[in-house]
Amino acid sequence: MPQVRIIAKNFMDMVAALPAMKLDKLYENAFICEAILRSLPPLAKKYVLQMLCIEVPVTAKSMEEWVLPDGVSKHRVAIDRLIQLRIFTETVDRKRETTYTLNPIFQTNLKKLLLYGVVLPREPMPSNVTVRLPSSEDLEAFALEQWECFLLQLINSSQIERPSNISSSMMKIFQRGLLSQRDKEAPRLTESGFQFLLMDTNAQLWYIIREYISNSEERGVDSADLISFLLELSFHVTGEAYNINTLTEVQKNTIKDLADLGLVKLQQGRKDSWFIPTRLATNLSVSLTDSSSRKQGFVVVETNFRLYAYSTSKLHCEILRLFSRVEYQLPNLIVGAITKESLYSAFENGITADQIISFLQQNAHPRVAERVPSVPENVTDQIRLWETDLNRVEMTPAYHYDGFPSRDLFEGASDFARGYNALLWEDPEDSKKMSLVVKAENHVHMREYLSRQRQ
């Protein structure tokens, strides 16, 4: 099975991967400190709070005494995470004793936050200034539409109605790894690209944001700044309007990109303009695993391999097309069929049977979702069988020997190869031809043997 190359990383993993200097800089922002604190495993949270007012190093030994023996593994995880995020500094002194200190910047800021609280650099704008704010449904729809439009453009679909404003150079960056372009051919989705499309929106968003951050330096934007802005953004309230003038120049540029992705909606009043964070933005700091906001499913798969998707989305259509043959498109229904050919082309593109099946199961229409199994067993079985069908041939690098001068030499060589358990094939006894196929790894031995025999 091909390796899944795309790992939709948690925001915090990304933070942890920043160089030390950047991290320290990040902790100057109290919001980040709070966000980080929230993201920590429970035990780690406790340690941070316990050590909030301790300014001297704490020995590892004494910390270990804080936990019961069966909590040791959790303790290990917590400590590792804290060190990773440079919240703890680990020092080993001359007596080989390990001690931990809380990161002083982090400590100060968190203390401040707890004692005095902090306010966002901006307040929601009063409603008498902002007019025609979108309703939460409209905002949601806007976000999804924006995101879908972006994805369609990303995969170079012909279905796009209006291109988003994302610069083509930026798009190229996002497409890196997802699309491959062989000379003069139209760009094609790579394995990762296909897998990307089958992921849920949150996971996709992560991937894109990660790319966005990791390439920020090329655009002259400091990645730590960007991370802190994104984290800050997640503390804003969905649906409220915030004045754009409160943003720095860099942030103003960023917010435009985010609007294209559907994270915020931009609106212009008579004097001011403002941005309205959507759910996509406020969910940013939520870790992937607890994305409780499960969307309602839309796919019905029947025992006759037909597939009915209740969707108006062109993107869904594109996704279904990855592994099925789309036959009818109706205003709110897509009708397709899972065929051997369509699956084979999916497999060729590096999509696995499990990915397809889990996509179908996760997106099962509520009508069939309660049914067990939600996707008919014969269909899932068949998808898997077709996949294994492709993997039935096993390759073993080998050498072919023929032209033996005598039957004796041939038989000797075949016995010799058999001795190594390396004989893959030999001409049957009654055949006049004499040839052998031996595993490549034993070629050296064979060669030695044959030259020895020749002498």
Add this chain to the structure above:
Amino acid sequence: MGHGDKGRPSKKLKFSAKEITQLDDEDAYFGGEDIDDDVRDGEGKKRDFTKLELKPDHINRPLWACADGRIFLETFSPLYKQAYDFLIAIAEPVCRPESMHEYNLTPHSLYAAVSVGLETETIISVLNKLSKTKLPKEMIDFIHGSTANYGKVKLVLKKNRYFVESPFPEVLKTLLKDEVISKSRIISEGSRGSDGFTISKTMGEIGAGPSDLLNEAELAAAAEEKETHAFEVDPTQVENVKERCLPNALNYPMLEEYDFRNDTVNPDLDMELKPQAQPRPYQEKSLSKMFGNGRARSGIIVLPCGAGKSLVGVSAASRIRKSCLCLATNAVSVDQWAFQFKLWSTIRDEQICRFTSDSKERFRGNAGVVVTTYNMVAFGGKRSEESEKIIEEIRNREWGLLLMDEVHVVPAQMFRKVISLTKSHCKLGLTATLVREDERITDLNFLIGPKLYEANWLDLVKGGFIANVQCAEVWCPMTKEFFAQYLKKENSKKKQALYVMNPNKFRACEFLIRFHEQQRGDKIIVFADNLFALVEYAMKLRKPMIYGATSHVERTKILEAFKTSRDVNTIFLSKVGDNSIDIPEANVIIQISSHAGSRRQEAQRLGRILRAKGKLQDRMAGGKEEYNAFFYSLVSMDTQEMYYSTKRQQFLIDQGYSFKVITGLPPPDSGPELNYHSLDDQLALLTKVLSAGDEAVGLEQLEEDADDIALHKARRFGGSMSAMSGANGMVYMEYSTGRHKLGKGQMKSKPKDPAKRHHLFKRRFG
């Protein structure tokens, strides 16, 4: 050869001339099997109807209708039942699994709709009510176009006078412009009206329309008596008049109705249903379509095997209460039909008789029931004096009802012959799988009549009326030695024998027989088309077998033993057992070899075990037993069989059945208790297969037999499946190794000339 296409491509393109030429070559290669297996029409044929306008309350409406005639129906809609009844009347079901059904609106289906009394405007308005979107204009036009001429003219036999009847006098005028028709007209003295047409009132349609979907005003209109205009025609000219009205001439195909209540000339037959014969709801429904307006209309009723087709036939005969000619496919089913008549109706023994090569009976009295085979009637050669007399009687009698069983099996030629030989007022065709592919398929509509009713298999399963079958495809890996031989070019004629005799398959089969006999006490039928394999398997496992050469007496004996004896729990059948042999006890089928990719055969074989067993409440949805019947299809991996197997299942899959793939049978820990465990045994078997003559290992060749319709005599061509079949696009090719070359040649010589296409299709797709 791998798996075929599990998908269900749409049908439209296959009517185009270019497509057909392409297919011809492919047909030859695949034995003419797959007309609609298309990689070609994948994405290119995708249809985009996103522009259709959704109605605001679309959630409450159950269906989508596409401009090309395809209709999608949600089965979980509260309006499902009404919508289903309506759609089945106006459209052909394409597939009917659990959540979403697909239907196709075709000229034939609309013809059928019109003939059961639905009117153009009713069809459009109900469809519009049910549809989530505004109806596409193309569809409305299509309905108008297809129904403009159909159902407008009826041929009614009243008091032995033939009348051409229509509610539209202008249509009658058009007909009378034709020379043949105007010459055949009998101008009666009492005729009134400016055109000289007789004006009378007929009863409105009862129970045929989807009444709950129509508003009250419409309902009232439907129930109101209608004024009809008619003129009489000369009885001797009736056939000519009918001919002139066919689509290739005037294009007002006539519906035949029999006003049996007012038929005073033909003597009544004193028979009625016994009180214990209670037709089930779907049987009632099919009968109500037939007798909807108090007259009997001709047509075809499609019910799954085991769902009680014979009761429908007997009920129809007892309603008409006139002499009835019942045609079956072979002597065994003649016996069964005679038995069914006596079982369900009060008919007296002397009123019913069988006419086969073995028993030549005659009924006493002036009315009765004759049960015979198609071949006996159509037989062209010399007959014995006794048969000649009986056949004379059959020819001379005016039959109230011509009851035709298994209409999908009989070659169209034979139909024509039978229908032209016998005079009948009303024809009822019965079948489980309306799948025919010969060129005359479209004529079937006009030879017998439109499809009156087709039941949904899954609904019947849920209702407990037919068995809930677990279908499984067992993948048996070829043994190394057999596969090596299979791949050799010189064994090309033995391929089938090699994959059928695959020791792993044999062991899987033996394992399944043991399991079902010993663990569940089931009764098992093993089907093998390959005679060599049939004999080998049956001998090795010491089980009785029936094939073409088995005499009628012996067949009856074996079947009787299978039904009654506790020691005979498994029988081996060749393809003679595919149709109409009624073996109600069996509940397991193991299929070890089959007829290429024939979907019909698969469905017919499954039908052998569909008769519901056990208590009704156990069988109903949610009852005690989840599955009470088992259908195993054993296929050797990596051989042609895999490909065919997928094709074969298509019909059943479209009816909502699913095939579970089983690998790893027999269980790896099974040892010498199953045959062919040792390599030596396997090699001995291989030698046996290889040393047998090519002819011996081929398919069974049925000898022509006066009783059996020799299937191979019917040359079927892969052609456009008629829309009426309900299994649109299915192809059944006779495929026999011995005659293959000949077959190929014939197929080639039969180009699908678009010009010859049925005019209905020309109009639509041309």
